Amino acid sequence: MVKIVVMLRLLLFFAVFLICLSSASPSSSPSTSTCPMDLNYVLRIPWNSSACQNFQPLSSQNETNGSNCCISLLSLFGIGLAQHLKETSQFQLPNLATSISCLQDFQSKLTSLSLPDNLANSCFHPLQFVISPNICAGVQTIADWTSKLGQSTPLNTACRPDLTDLSLCDLCLAAGLQVKQKLISIDGNASHSMDCFSFAILYAAGIVNEFGPESNGAVTCILGMSLYSQGDSGGKGHQALVFGLTGAGVALLVMSSLLALYVWYDRKQSRKELETFQFDFDPEEQGSTRPRLRPNTGSIWFKIEELEKATDKFSSKNFVGRGGFGLVFKGTLADGTVVAVKRILESDFQGDVEFCNEVEIISNLKHRNLVPLRGCCVVEEGESANNNHGDRESHRYLVYDYMPNGNLEDHLFTSTESQKEKRSLTWPQRKSIILDVAKGLVYLHYGVKPAIFHRDIKATNILLDGEMRARVADFGLAKQSREGQSHLTTRVAGTHGYLAPEYALYGQLTEKSDVYSFGVVVLEIMCGRKALDLSSSGSPRAFLITDWAWSLVKAGKIEKALDASLLTDESFPSSNPKSIMERFLLVGILCSHVMVALRPTIADALKMLEGDIEVPQIPDRPMPLGHPSFDNDGSTFSISPALSGPKLLPGDMLR
Numbered sequence: 001m002v003k004i005v006v007m008l009r010l011l012l013f014f015a016v017f018l019i020c021l022s023s024a025s026p027s028s029s030p031s032t033s034t035c036p037m038d039l040n041y042v043l044r045i046p047w048n049s050s051a052c053q054n055f056q057p058l059s060s061q062n063e064t065n066g067s068n069c070c071i072s073l074l075s076l077f078g079i080g081l082a083q084h085l086k087e088t089s090q091f092q093l094p095n096l097a098t099s100i101s102c103l104q105d106f107q108s109k110l111t112s113l114s115l116p117d118n119l120a121n122s123c124f125h126p127l128q129f130v131i132s133p134n135i136c137a138g139v140q141t142i143a144d145w146t147s148k149l150g151q152s153t154p155l156n157t158a159c160r161p162d163l164t165d166l167s168l169c170d171l172c173l174a175a176g177l178q179v180k181q182k183l184i185s186i187d188g189n190a191s192h193s194m195d196c197f198s199f200a201i202l203y204a205a206g207i208v209n210e211f212g213p214e215s216n217g218a219v220t221c222i223l224g225m226s227l228y229s230q231g232d233s234g235g236k237g238h239q240a241l242v243f244g245l246t247g248a249g250v251a252l253l254v255m256s257s258l259l260a261l262y263v264w265y266d267r268k269q270s271r272k273e274l275e276t277f278q279f280d281f282d283p284e285e286q287g288s289t290r291p292r293l294r295p296n297t298g299s300i301w302f303k304i305e306e307l308e309k310a311t312d313k314f315s316s317k318n319f320v321g322r323g324g325f326g327l328v329f330k331g332t333l334a335d336g337t338v339v340a341v342k343r344i345l346e347s348d349f350q351g352d353v354e355f356c357n358e359v360e361i362i363s364n365l366k367h368r369n370l371v372p373l374r375g376c377c378v379v380e381e382g383e384s385a386n387n388n389h390g391d392r393e394s395h396r397y398l399v400y401d402y403m404p405n406g407n408l409e410d411h412l413f414t415s416t417e418s419q420k421e422k423r424s425l426t427w428p429q430r431k432s433i434i435l436d437v438a439k440g441l442v443y444l445h446y447g448v449k450p451a452i453f454h455r456d457i458k459a460t461n462i463l464l465d466g467e468m469r470a471r472v473a474d475f476g477l478a479k480q481s482r483e484g485q486s487h488l489t490t491r492v493a494g495t496h497g498y499l500a501p502e503y504a505l506y507g508q509l510t511e512k513s514d515v516y517s518f519g520v521v522v523l524e525i526m527c528g529r530k531a532l533d534l535s536s537s538g539s540p541r542a543f544l545i546t547d548w549a550w551s552l553v554k555a556g557k558i559e560k561a562l563d564a565s566l567l568t569d570e571s572f573p574s575s576n577p578k579s580i581m582e583r584f585l586l587v588g589i590l591c592s593h594v595m596v597a598l599r600p601t602i603a604d605a606l607k608m609l610e611g612d613i614e615v616p617q618i619p620d621r622p623m624p625l626g627h628p629s630f631d632n633d634g635s636t637f638s639i640s641p642a643l644s645g646p647k648l649l650p651g652d653m654l655r
Contacts, residue, residue, distance in 0.1 A: 033097035042109035070123035082206030082213035137187040159204040163217030178616040300375030369440030405464035436470035457517035497532030519591025528563030
C-alpha cells in the first residue's frame with residue numbers, strides 16, 4: 001500500500017512538471033513568469049562555443065550532461081546566476097516557472113549565435129536551478145550562507161583580486177574546495193558535494209570578486225570557461241577566417257623582421273656585455289696575453305693562489321662533500337675567515353660571461369636564511385689537448401661562508417654508531433629549521449624580481465650555522481623566471497624523491513615546483529625518514545615518504561607518521577606541541593600534493609606554519625595510471641583506490 005502511495009505521488013509530480021513544460025513551450029501561450037536575469041552577456045562575452053556547434057544529444061541524459069558543450073553552457077549560465085545572487089542575495093531561482101523562463105531566454109540567445117535550438121533542453125533540467133532547502137546545508141540566501149560559515153571565509157580573500165594571474169587562481173580554487181568541504185560537513189550528506197561546490201563558485205564570482213562575474217578572471221578561473229583571445233564569439237566564422245588569414249600573413253612578415261632584428265641585437269648585446277667586464281693583468285702575469293675575466297659585482301674576486309693556500313691545495317683532509325655540480329672544500333682565508341670553496345665540475349652555463357652574470361645575481365641576494373656568496377674565481381687554462389677549436393678551458397670556483405654544523409641530512413639520518421649516540425634534533429630545532437627554509441624560499445620567490453626558482457631543495461642543500469639556524473644553499477642550480485610565467489626546460493635538475501611530478505615528467509618549472517620539494521623536506525624533518533628509500537625493510541618496492549605520510553593521515557593515524565623521538569622529547573616548552581607538530585606535518589603533505597593547483601604558494605605555506613591561516617582539509621591524491629596498489633604488510637604502505645580518488649590522466653598534474 002505504501003509503495004502504491006509513493007508511486008502515485010511521483011506520477012502526480014511528473015504530471016505537474018509536464019504541464020509546466022507544455023505551458024512554457026514556444027508553441028503555447030507565454031509563461032506568466034519572466035526571467036529575473038539579464039542574459040544578454042551571452043552575446044557580449046567572447047566564450048568559446050566550438051564544442052556546441054555540432055551538438056548531438058548522447059544515448060543517456062548523464063552522458064549528455066557530462067559533454068564538453070553542456071559543461072561550458074552550465075558555466076555560461078552560472079554567470080547569470082552569480083549576477084542574480086549579487087542583486088537578490090538568492091543562490092538560485094525562486095520557482096520552476098521562473099527557471100523554465102530563464103532557460104527559454106538562454107536558448108534564444110544561443111540560437112541567435114547560430115547554435116542548435118535544443119541545447120538548453122538537452123543539457124539542463126529546469127528543477128536543478130530552483131531554490132531548495134535540501135540541496136546544500138540548507139543554504140538558500142546570503143543570510144543562510146553567513147549563518148553557516150560566518151562573515152568571512154577563505155573565499156573572501158583568495159577570490160577577491162584579478163584572477164587572470166594563475167597563481168592567484170590556484171589560491172581561489174583551493175579556497176573553494178575548502179569551503180565546499182566545510183559545507184558538506186555541515187550538511188552531513190556527501191552526495192551534495194557538487195551542489196556545495198556550485199554554491200562556492202557562485203559566491204566567489206558574484207559576491208567576492210571585485211571585478212564581477214563577467215570579468216575575464218571570474219569567467220576563466222572561477223567558472224572555468226574558455227574565452228577567445230579577441231572579441232570574436234565564433235558566430236562570424238567567414239569574416240574571422242578572412243581577417244585571420246590576412247593577419248597571419250602580416251604577422252609572418254612582422255615576425256621575420258623582428259627575428260632578424262633580434263639576432264642582430266643579441267649579437268650586439270653580447271659584445272656589449274663582454275665590454276662591461278674588466279680585464280685585469282697581475283704583475284706576475286705581464287708576459288701572458290690571457291686576460292682574467294672579472295664580474296661587475298660587489299662580490300670578491302679571488303685569485304686561485306688564495307684559494308689553493310686556503311684549502312691546502314684542495315687537500316683531501318679539507319674535503320667537505322659533494323654539492324650540486326661540484327666538490328666542496330673547507331678553507332681558511334689569510335684574514336682567518338673560514339669559508340667553503342666549491343669547485344664547479346659541471347653546470348648549465350655555456351661560458352664565463354653567463355657564469356659571471358649568475359654570480360652577480362647570487363651576490364646580490366641578502367637574506368638571513370640564505371647562505372651568502374663571498375666571491376668567485378675563474379681560471380683559464382691553456383688550450384685543451386682534445387679541443388680542435390682552440391677554445392680555452394676554464395675552471396670555476398664559488399666561495400661561500402662556511403656553515404659549521406653541516407647540512408640537515410647529517411642531523412636527521414644517522415648512519416654510524418658514533419652519530420647514533422648523538423641526540424637527535426629537538427622539536428624547537430626542527431620547527432625553527434622548517435620556518436627558516438620557508439622564509440628563505442619566500443624571499444627567492446617574492447623578494448626579488450624576477451623570481452628565482454631554486455630547483456633543488458633537499459636536506460643536503462639546507463645548511464646549519466653555528467646557532468643551528470637553517471640557510472638555503474647551492475644556488476648553482478637557481479634560475480630566474482620570467483615575470484608571471486612558468487618555465488619549461490628540457491634539462492631537469494634536481495634529486496629523485498624531491499622532484500615535483502610535473503617538473504620531473506614534463507619539465508614544467510614554477511614556484512610550485514619548489515613548494516613540492518619544500519613539502520618533502522618538511523615530511524623528512526617531521527617523520528624522521530628519508531624522502532625516497534629503494535631498500536625499505538627489504539620490500540621490493542620503493543618507500544616514498546609523500547605517499548606513506550598521506551596514507552597514514554587519510555587513515556586517521558597521523559601520530560604514527562611523526563618521528564617517535566618527537567613524541568618522547570619533553571624538552572620543548574610549548575604547552576600543546578602535539579597539535580603544532582601535526583599542523584606542520586599536514587602542511588608538508590599539502591605542499592607535496594601531486595597536483596599543482598592544490599599546493600599552496602610558499603607564502604601561504606609559511607602562514608599556515610605560523611598559524612596565521614588554517615590548514616585546509618587534505619585533498620585526495622589521484623593515483624597515476626599504472627600505479628601498483630599493494631597490500632599493507634606493516635613495513636610498507638599502500639594506497640587504496642577509495643582513498644586515492646580519481647585516476648590521474650597524463651597532464652592532469654599540471655593543472
